[in-house]
């Protein structure tokens with residue numbers, strides 16, 4: 001019997017086609033992930049579950065997943081899957097670490113520009129017919145120091161793009177070797193040093209026990225006056241309430257956040273502060289990235305279900 005896969009989030013049609021081409025029966029139900037009771041009711045029929053971020057794979061879903069062999073996350077973070085419960089059940093969890101890295105890095109760079117030149121506020125003011133030319137004084141990026149926390153796949157691309165913009169790049173990443181740093185033309189530094197020196201700080205680490213609250217109130221207080229902070233990685237890396245206070249006091253000149261400690265974010269200490277640019281977790285939201293991750297997750301899942309590899 002052909003394996004059956006459920007796609008319970010919005011995934012590019014390309015994924016459906018790949019499953020079909022590989023002889024896998026596929027149910028495309030992009031809104032099912034939001035209905036956890038319904039998902040728990042039907043999950044027992046499937047060998048594979050393909051998701052993005054809306055589906056939360058909880059222990060209850062996994063208890064009902066009597067035939068499930070693989071969960072494929074079209075994207076990088078697997079924080080919406082209870083991996084401990086999946087592993088107890090012998091269910092493999094796979095992601096697509098490369099498909100959206102350029103898109104996410106580009107979003108971080110776009111957010112840095114938006115914050116440096118207050119583009120969203122200037123745009124809203126111009127739309128309102130105000131023509132406030134002298135209100136929106138910005139800063140140049142050329143010659144400024146960018147502190148990159150996490151210089152892996154996405155952070156590495158951010159370093160490259162920032163070097164192209166003639167920024168000086170310092171990176172804090174315990175996994176970055178000196179040789180690799182030289183090759184990337186970045187200076188490997190300790191976190192304390194980065195906090196002291198950076199004009200802009202951008203985060204590119206997953207949320208783990210080691211990275212949670214890495215920009216704590218204490219660390220934020222060590223930053224250079226006038227710093228701008230960009231988070232397109234994960235909510236929970238920055239103490240948002242402490243950052244809001246430093247924005248109000250003027251110590252931090254701006255922030256650009258795509259991710260929040262609670263998502264979907266309807267309330268947040270950063271909302272409605274001047275020079276805080278916010279987007280609703282759009283880091284991977286380009287047609288190219290979504291096509292890439294959909295193709296990759298479908299290929300990987302099909303390989304696993306058909307060959308065990």
Ligand code: MLT
Pocket residue numbers: 052053074075076077078100233281283284
């Ligand atoms: C990811 O982990 O791939 C990104 O945060 C994108 C997303 O979750 O939509």
